[in-house]
Amino acid sequence: EVQLVESGGGLVQPGRSLKLSCVASGFTFSNYGMNWIRQAPGKGLEWVAYISSGSSYIYYAETVKGRFTISRDNAKNTLYLQMTSLRSEDTALYYCASPMDPNGDWFAYWGQGTLVTVSS
């Protein structure tokens, strides 16, 4: 069974940093690109970042470029999102998601999400 389990969320002050993790199981993690997608409370979905299977290709939404860093450790089946200079508008439920397809631009599998709250 495919599982994506996020962790690392919490309450953090504006300007501080936080690192999210997503542990994958039930599939060959190293074969697929991975994404972070977020959802502010009561709002819609926003794509945040993408990393290719071998980390060669990395893309960010303009809203987080220069502040967030996506990375992965294929030996540990884990995806990361390092978030710095956090702002109140970064408050959201953060999902990791994958197309489970080498060329997929959709999101077939999602984790349950980890909540990040940026507030003083």
Add this chain to the structure above:
Amino acid sequence: DVVLTQSPATLSVTPGERISLSCRASESVDTYLHWYQQKPNESPRLLIKYASQSISGIPSRFSGSGSGTDFTLSINGVELEDLSIYYCQQGNSLPFTFGSGTKLEIK
């Protein structure tokens, strides 16, 4: 960025109805358009990929159509369990973008 406009924002339905939800792109996305269902307090679930391709495990009452800038998600015979928010998403160009969603509620 490609802007996806979904309409209506809210749709009141009667169980058994056939309904259609619209997603319009600000520029052509070919058929790189995907649909998701999100129930309260749950993660989104992929319903349709590439505008009209079905997904294993998704009930056959869900179907998609369209290409270019105009897309439709249809539900043939709405069931109570379908009450959710539906999002479209384009994968034709980065950044990937989502529509603002259509909420299905009971009439």
